[in-house]
Amino acid sequence: MPDQLQKSLTATLDEVRAWLEDLRALGLHDLQVADLRELQPCPPGIVGVDRGGDFGCRQETLEEIRADLGECQRCPLCRNRTHIVFGAGIASSRIVFVGGAPGKAADTTGEPLAGELFDRILFAMGLDRSSVYTCEVVMCRSEHRPPHQDEIAACLPFLQRQLAVIAPQVIVAMGEIPSRVLMGEKEEFSRVRGRWFKYQGVDVMPTFDPAYLLLHPHEKREAWSDLKEVLQRLRRED
Numbered sequence: 508m509p510d511q512l513q514k515s516l517t518a519t520l521d522e523v524r525a526w527l528e529d530l531r532a533l534g535l536h537d538l539q540v541a542d543l544r545e546l547q548p549c550p551p552g553i554v555g556v557d558r559g560g561d562f563g564c565r566q567e568t569l570e571e572i573r574a575d576l577g578e579c580q581r582c583p584l585c586r587n588r589t590h591i592v593f594g595a596g597i598a599s600s601r602i603v604f605v606g607g608a609p610g611k612a613a614d615t616t617g618e619p620l621a622g623e624l625f626d627r628i629l630f631a632m633g634l635d636r637s638s639v640y641t642c643e644v645v646m647c648r649s650e651h652r653p654p655h656q657d658e659i660a661a662c663l664p665f666l667q668r669q670l671a672v673i674a675p676q677v678i679v680a681m682g683e684i685p686s687r688v689l690m691g692e693k694e695e696f697s698r699v700r701g702r703w704f705k706y707q708g709v710d711v712m713p714t715f716d717p718a719y720l721l722l723h724p725h726e727k728r729e730a731w732s733d734l735k736e737v738l739q740r741l742r743r744e745d
């Protein structure tokens with residue numbers, strides 16, 4: 508056997524031996540393959556906890572997700588941003604509004620879906636920012652272009668984890684990006700807008716992005732019709 512390969516195998520066996528010794532020190536003397544499967548990490552949104560040797564899982568918090576995100580450089584959009592636009596609002600909200608990517612105002616303020624039109628939409632629904640949760644699929648601004656697929660993929664786990672924590676009754680997907688991402692299909696936005704679908708068991712209403720409505724004000728009537736459906740569904744679940 509060549510020397511290099513011999514060294515590499517020896518190092519790997521040393522690592523496995525040290526790992527098994529650690530597990531034995533934790534009290535796992537009769538380790539079976541099934542035991543190893545049970546040592547898989549907790550599912551997304553859930554963190555492992557050690558309560559004095561009693562291992563279990565619990566729901567992570569929004570603060571923990573934000574801390575994990577840190578000064579994120581997981582995709583090239585980190586170079587352009589002023590602020591990371593992490594979700595904002597209350598963790599117990601029954602409704603979450605998801606935008607696609609921060610516009611100029613959101614990038615400047617760090618507030619998801621920042622802008623007067625979105626605030627007016629909330630007001631018309633009898634809501635305000637303090638009674639809902641808002642977030643974006645991609646948290647850093649991509650100036651003059653939509654985010655690329657790899658940028659969405661890099662940021663998406665943080666959206667999924669936020670939604671798992673909030674566990675709302677209704678999600679409003681504001682525009683094409685959140686609608687596609689939550690639906691997981693490449694349906695034309697014009698075909699899915701205004702039609703309920705489910706994401707992880709939660710009702711999702713795809714409607715227009717406020718930035719699009721600013722450029723196409725004639726669509727506001729359609730958007731309001733979608734949002735009235737959202738209000739009806741929330742009332743039905745009261």
Ligand code: SF4
Nearest residue numbers: 579582585647661662
């Ligand atoms: S867009 Fe998301 S993944 Fe990319 S740098 Fe910003 S926070 Fe990180």
